[in-house]
Amino acid sequence: MNFEFPILNPTASVFQVREVTFRYHQVTALDGLSLSVRPGTRVALMGANGSGKSTLLRLLDGLAFPESGAIDFCGEPLTEERLQNSQFAHSFRRRVGLVFQNPDIQLFCPTVFDEVAFGPLQLHWPKEKVRAAVENMLEVMRVAHLRDRSPHHLSTGEKKRVTLASVLVLDPEVLLLDEPTAALDPRSASQMIDFLIGLHGGPKTVITTTHDLDIVEDVADECFVFQSGRVVASGTPMEILSQAPLLERTNLIHAHRHIHSTGETHSHPHLHGHKH
Amino acid sequence: MNFLERTLEGFLNAMEHALSAEALAKAPGLLQRIDPRVKVAGILTLIVAAAAAHRLWVIAAVFGIALLLGVASRVSPLLLAKRVWIPVLLFTGVIVLPAPLVVPGRAIARLPGLGWPLSAQGLASAEYLVARVMTAATLSVLMIVSTPWTRVMKALRVLRVPMVVVVILGMAYRYIFLLLESSRDMLESRRSRMVGALKGSDQRRIAAASAGVLIAKTLQLSGDVYSAMLARGFAGEVAMLEDFHAAARDWLALAGFASVAAAAFYFGL
Numbered sequence: 115m116n117f118e119f120p121i122l123n124p125t126a127s128v129f130q131v132r133e134v135t136f137r138y139h140q141v142t143a144l145d146g147l148s149l150s151v152r153p154g155t156r157v158a159l160m161g162a163n164g165s166g167k168s169t170l171l172r173l174l175d176g177l178a179f180p181e182s183g184a185i186d187f188c189g190e191p192l193t194e195e196r197l198q199n200s201q202f203a204h205s206f207r208r209r210v211g212l213v214f215q216n217p218d219i220q221l222f223c224p225t226v227f228d229e230v231a232f233g234p235l236q237l238h239w240p241k242e243k244v245r246a247a248v249e250n251m252l253e254v255m256r257v258a259h260l261r262d263r264s265p266h267h268l269s270t271g272e273k274k275r276v277t278l279a280s281v282l283v284l285d286p287e288v289l290l291l292d293e294p295t296a297a298l299d300p301r302s303a304s305q306m307i308d309f310l311i312g313l314h315g316g317p318k319t320v321i322t323t324t325h326d327l328d329i330v331e332d333v334a335d336e337c338f339v340f341q342s343g344r345v346v347a348s349g350t351p352m353e354i355l356s357q358a359p360l361l362e363r364t365n366l367i368h369a370h371r372h373i374h375s376t377g378e379t380h381s382h383p384h385l386h387g388h389k390h
Numbered sequence: 391m392n393f394l395e396r397t398l399e400g401f402l403n404a405m406e407h408a409l410s411a412e413a414l415a416k417a418p419g420l421l422q423r424i425d426p427r428v429k430v431a432g433i434l435t436l437i438v439a440a441a442a443a444h445r446l447w448v449i450a451a452v453f454g455i456a457l458l459l460g461v462a463s464r465v466s467p468l469l470l471a472k473r474v475w476i477p478v479l480l481f482t483g484v485i486v487l488p489a490p491l492v493v494p495g496r497a498i499a500r501l502p503g504l505g506w507p508l509s510a511q512g513l514a515s516a517e518y519l520v521a522r523v524m525t526a527a528t529l530s531v532l533m534i535v536s537t538p539w540t541r542v543m544k545a546l547r548v549l550r551v552p553m554v555v556v557v558i559l560g561m562a563y564r565y566i567f568l569l570l571e572s573s574r575d576m577l578e579s580r581r582s583r584m585v586g587a588l589k590g591s592d593q594r595r596i597a598a599a600s601a602g603v604l605i606a607k608t609l610q611l612s613g614d615v616y617s618a619m620l621a622r623g624f625a626g627e628v629a630m631l632e633d634f635h636a637a638a639r640d641w642l643a644l645a646g647f648a649s650v651a652a653a654a655f656y657f658g659l
Contacts, residue, residue, distance in 0.1 A: 177617045200625060207623040214621075218568055219614040224540035224560040231631045236623035244631060264412075264540065266567035280622065 119188040119205060126189065128153045128288060128319050129174055134183035136169055136343075143169040144180070145343035153287075156313065156320045158330050158351070161340030162365035167323035168215065169343075171290045174321065175212040176203075208237055211281035215292040215323075217273035220280065221265035226257060229265070230280045237284065247283050255279040271302030278309070289313070291322045295329060307332050327355060327366060339364055395581070397597075401574045405567065414535045419463030421536035425640040426545035432647025433533045434549070439651040440525040443658025446517060452654055453525040456532060463536050474527045482523045486516035539563055544632055557628040565611070572607060576600055 127150040136144040144166045151157050159167045172178045173185055176197050185192045187206065197203045211233075214220045223229040230251055234244040252258040255275045265273065274294070281289070294310065295303040310333040313320050322333050330337060331351040339347040339354060341364045347354060354360070361367040415422060421429060440452040460470060491501075495511030534542060543559045580596065588596070 172617070175621050177621060203625060204623070207621070212621045214614075214618055216614070219611070220618045222561050222564060222615050222618065224543065224564055227633075228540075228560070228631070232619075233622040235629035235631060236625065238629075241631060245633075248631075262538070262540075264567075265564060266571075284622075 119190060119209065126153070127151060127186070128188055129321075130184075130186040130189075131170070131174075132184045132186075134170075134173065134180040134185060136166075136173060136178065136180050138169075143343055144173070146183070147344055148183075149338055149345050149348070151319060151321060153319050154317055156310070156333060156335045157322070158334035158337045159321065159323045159340060160325060160327075160330065160337055160354070160364075160366060161323075162325055165340035165364070166343040167340055168292050170340075171212060171292050171321065171323060175210060175290055176206060177212075204237060207233075208284060209286055210288040210290065211284060211286035212290040213277050213281050213292065213294065215296055217270070217277045218265070220277045221268075221273060224264060225261065226263050226265070226268075226276050227252070227261040229276055230283050233280060233284045251279045251283040255282070270297050271299065271305075274298060274302065274306065287317065288319045289321070291320065293323055293325075295324070295326060303329075325366060327361070330355065339366070341365075398574060398577050398581070401570050401577075405570055408539075408567070411535050412538060414465065415538045417464045419465070419536060421459055421463040421532060423639065424643045425634055425636050426537050426541040427548040427634055428636070428640045428644045428647070429533050429537060430542070430545040431548055432644060432651075433529045435647055435651040436654070437526045437529050439654035439658065440529075441522050443522075443654055445658050446521060448654050448658035449518070449521045449525055452650070453521070453528065455650055456525060456528045460528070460532055463532065465532060465535055469535075470528060470531065474531050475524060478520065478524050478527055482520050486519050489513070489516040489519075544630065545634070547632065553630055554628050557630060561615075565615075568611075569604065569608060573600070573604055576603065 129149075129151040131147060131149050134144050134147045135142070147166065147170065159170065161167050169178070173180060174187075174192075176192055179194045187210070190196070190202075192206075197206065221229055223232055227248060230248045231244050234247055239247070249258075252261055255278060257272065257275050257279060260268065260272060260276070265276070268276065278294075291310075294306050298306060307329055310320065310322065310329075314335075320333075324330065324333070334351055337347075337349060337351055337354045338345045339360065346364060347357070347360055358367065436452055436456075440449050443449050443452075457467070457470075460467070490508040490512035491506055493509050493512030493515055495509035497507035498510045498513070499508045500506060501508065537545070540560065540563070543556050543563070546556055546559075547553070577600065580600075
């Protein structure tokens, strides 16, 4: 019998993280962290390097498991034992997709076509359905001209689009994105942000990690600020971005020397804003 | 040129060879248009026929056909000479050099100075070995340069190579380039901080340390790649989509390969 997760009402949590602790050998990456994510929301996990954001994404995707605490997905415990059940794993992998920060990790097939087809084939979709889904997704992500290309021939922007295609082809309900605009040139980053903006108001739950404050208002409805493996603040992007002391304390902004139009030069912590 | 520069040059040559092979595989040539499965099966049959032949003219005929296929597929004889013929003559030639001296038989000449007899049978066995290796290597290289490597690997399924082996080969091919780039970056960063010549012991120490770092990076990478596979539903079994479509010309090519191989077997055995 196939395993099916319960259908959630909008006020329930798609992810419930309770007092989770995780260590890499001697280093504590997550320290009693708790948060919950409602279905259909776009969430930004913000924090400096090493604050635990990527680690949490790996736990949410069932690639690692906490030493203490618990994580529930749609009310069901997400544990190593449960993921060894093939029906549970099949259902979970179908509904949750993770896009890694380093695309070279995720592009392990010889060609772009094979890469996008990997997920559906692993979930035992019929071959004709796989072909149709892959061709469609290649067109949607504008990488159809790269279908026979090997990953080492792709630019960073193209790699990011292919990794996104390889996850979106399964049409997951939950998208986990690890630093989606990292290492992208401004145009590619803008295209990525446009894609994330397009998910606003839709049925997908999107959890994005970033330390780029310029994109947070565009890609998130709710933010969690991380520091030393804990959530130290949460709120809407506007609420978080208005707290300069918090941002400075968590290393999300810094003081740098700059020159005003008057010619005066000084340094102080600040956040660059923009007006239209 | 010190060993760092030679190693860097080696890496760059390897990447350049791979890129030029991929470009050649897309050229509008005869072999490039044939279904990879037909090429794998057909060329393998020709190689077996050449290896089994007991008449030199049969092996030479198969070699001649290989040359014609190469010309029709826009593979330059110079490329074949550099990649196949010269290395075969150098390596296989060295191996067979003692044959006329050690294989017993009718003496047809003697080594000047030493007076050792050179046997006809020894010379013949040397000729056969070099001819067979030359022909087999030429056919193999023709298959590889006329077909994208990713399709060669998938075509191995026609020989009943297990799917998991094909998938592993595909991933290895994919990540060799990443590791080549990583190695190149490591050595370039080392070279940018080097002043003067290195002693031999220092060179060996650097080489060993670089190899160790690369192994550590590879292990880390393999763990991350495994996680990425799990994240997309990998559960221990591999699956692959094969998109080969045989056309009339492919069946004609298969018939051609089969005919030549049959003739080689008939006249060669």
